[in-house]
Amino acid sequence: MLILDNIISDRGSKYAVSGGPCRSAAEAKAFIDELKQTKKFAKATHNSWGLICGEGPLKNDDGESGAGAIIVRMLEREGLNDHIVVVTRWYGGKHLGGDRFRHVTDAVRTYLDALKA
Numbered sequence: 001m002l003i004l005d006n007i008i009s010d011r012g013s014k015y016a017v018s019g020g021p022c023r024s025a026a027e028a029k030a031f032i033d034e035l036k037q038t039k040k041f042a043k044a045t046h047n048s049w050g051l052i053c054g055e056g057p058l059k060n061d062d063g064e065s066g067a068g069a070i071i072v073r074m075l076e077r078e079g080l081n082d083h084i085v086v087v088t089r090w091y092g093g094k095h096l097g098g099d100r101f102r103h104v105t106d107a108v109r110t111y112l113d114a115l116k117a
Helices: 025-035 067-078 099-116
Strands: 002-010 013-021 046-053 056-060 083-090
Touching (some): 046 067, 083 099
């Protein structure tokens, strides 16, 4: 599991991105459960994720409407299969509007760049 913490901060909201090998919905649930074993991630407002596997594209917005679709779309463009990416947000008290989509995109890009490094 690769975790990149405190990568984006905006109006009090903080973001992290994590991911790792994953081949099914059951493995995705296990991945999220493992991530949430860390108290900080268990207390996060949103743990949105996306995955492309043999079961097809899977996603969960976890209340951050549209975030899972963004993650899946970026994984499709990258051709990255059997690998989950989770964007975590701790809500800072102010609505971000459309900027939240930019932050999800930036978080996934940061993760994908780290994989290549």
